[in-house]
Amino acid sequence: MSKNSYRNSSPAKLVRPLVRELHAYVPGEQPKVSGLIKLNTNENPYPPSPKVLLATRAAVDGRLRLYPNPTAQSLREQLATLHGCSAEQIIIGNGSDELLALGIRAFVEPATIQQPTPKEASKSRVQYFSPSYSLYPVLAETHGATTRAVPLLNDFGLPTVSQLRRGKLWDFQAALTFITTPNAPSGRGYSTQELDALCATMKGIVVLDEAYVDFAHENASDLALKHPHVIVSRTFSKAYSLCFQRVGYWIGHPELIAALHRIRDSYNVNGLGQIAASATLKDLPYYRRNFRRVIDSRARLTRELTGLGWEVLPSQTNFILARPPGPPAQEWLERLRQKKILVRWFSSPNLASYLRITIGSESEVDTLLKVVRSMLGSKSAR
Numbered sequence: 001m002s003k004n005s006y007r008n009s010s011p012a013k014l015v016r017p018l019v020r021e022l023h024a025y026v027p028g029e030q031p032k033v034s035g036l037i038k039l040n041t042n043e044n045p046y047p048p049s050p051k052v053l054l055a056t057r058a059a060v061d062g063r064l065r066l067y068p069n070p071t072a073q074s075l076r077e078q079l080a081t082l083h084g085c086s087a088e089q090i091i092i093g094n095g096s097d098e099l100l101a102l103g104i105r106a107f108v109e110p111a112t113i114q115q116p117t118p119k120e121a122s123k124s125r126v127q128y129f130s131p132s133y134s135l136y137p138v139l140a141e142t143h144g145a146t147t148r149a150v151p152l153l154n155d156f157g158l159p160t161v162s163q164l165r166r167g168k169l170w171d172f173q174a175a176l177t178f179i180t181t182p183n184a185p186s187g188r189g190y191s192t193q194e195l196d197a198l199c200a201t202m203k204g205i206v207v208l209d210e211a212y213v214d215f216a217h218e219n220a221s222d223l224a225l226k227h228p229h230v231i232v233s234r235t236f237s238k239a240y241s242l243c244f245q246r247v248g249y250w251i252g253h254p255e256l257i258a259a260l261h262r263i264r265d266s267y268n269v270n271g272l273g274q275i276a277a278s279a280t281l282k283d284l285p286y287y288r289r290n291f292r293r294v295i296d297s298r299a300r301l302t303r304e305l306t307g308l309g310w311e312v313l314p315s316q317t318n319f320i321l322a323r324p325p326g327p328p329a330q331e332w333l334e335r336l337r338q339k340k341i342l343v344r345w346f347s348s349p350n351l352a353s354y355l356r357i358t359i360g361s362e363s364e365v366d367t368l369l370k371v372v373r374s375m376l377g378s379k380s381a382r
């Protein structure tokens with residue numbers, strides 16, 4: 001019998017309608033072709049520290065047959081020291097994406113009531129700004145929660161509390177609110193002061209998603225230690241060159257963190273990931289030098305593209321959102337791809353005229369600029 005002898009019977013009807021109809025998250029492409037310059041998924045252009053590679057390699061031995069530490073205890077203790085809190089205020093996830101999903105499951109009721117009162121509706125509501133990380137609505141819908149996307153200001157700034165009150169769309173009682181800070185995909189940074197003012201008015205849980213914060217002027221981790229309903233989400237993926245290992249963490253009130261521990265998989269963080277993240281924390285100066293390099297390249301790319309007629313939004317992340325001159329952004333995406341440079345384009349109306357470009361290494365930025373100059377037929381093309 002052939003392996004594919006299913007005949008005509010499709011098992012699709014066995015899948016929950018909610019899942020069948022879901023608009024699944026679309027990750028940036030991970031191409032198999034070699035020689036491409038990948039500026040499409042906000043990966044770090046620099047490798048992990050040599051000490052992290054050594055520690056990870058040294059752990060590839062007979063231990064692989066054992067389950068890892070179920071709570072990532074020593075990593076949590078290191079992070080607690082780093083953030084000036086206790087290990088009970090930290091949970092590690094299989095990437096911060098896992099924690100975003102766990103947070104929804106722990107804090108938001110699935111929407112089962114036909115005609116909910118406003119209070120009941122808030123209990124099932126996941127709220128976030130638009131644009132922000134497009135995974136939030138997918139996770140919320142998977143859980144059967146309702147979503148509310150509230151527009152950022154035209155320059156992707158955070159509305160003030162009084163603007164939100166006037167706008168009437170913002171739900172101050174929402175069970176869970178995600179704030180991406182600095183914002184993705186715009187790169188716009190927010191001050192701790194404005195985040196604090198907003199958090200102080202909220203009745204439900206607020207998650208400050210600081211995936212890119214190491215490239216920003218300031219971080220808001222203290223808000224997770226100040227407000228019992230505020231959680232800060234961090235990841236080793238971007239700034240710490242560890243996407244492959246999938247390690248993220250949340251900082252928050254011990255009672256909220258305990259709730260998340262109750263529902264996570266027993267061994268949610270793989271052993272090599274725990275070892276790599278732990279070794280990362282022992283070599284922070286190496287990473288701080290890389291943040292500086294990324295920030296310097298960001299300034300150079302912004303300056304040069306602006307000189308070539310692009311509109312580049314100020315960024316506090318390891319990517320820029322930039323509107324190219326001339327042909328539509330989608331055409332630029334294709335033409336750059338033909339030149340072996342991958343960037344990201346989003347089809348939503350408020351983003352469709354932009355490209356999101358990850359800050360690559362110095363030489364990748366050189367190549368990008370050279371290609372852009374030649375595409376523009378600029379006299380300065382080298």
Ligand SMILES: Cc1ncc(COP(=O)(O)O)c(C=O)c1O
Pocket residue numbers: 042094095096097098133180184209211234235236237243246247248
């Ligand atoms: C805003 C934001 N939050 C969270 C994540 C997830 O990061 P990870 O699951 O790799 O920790 C990403 C990844 O692209 C992101 O852009």
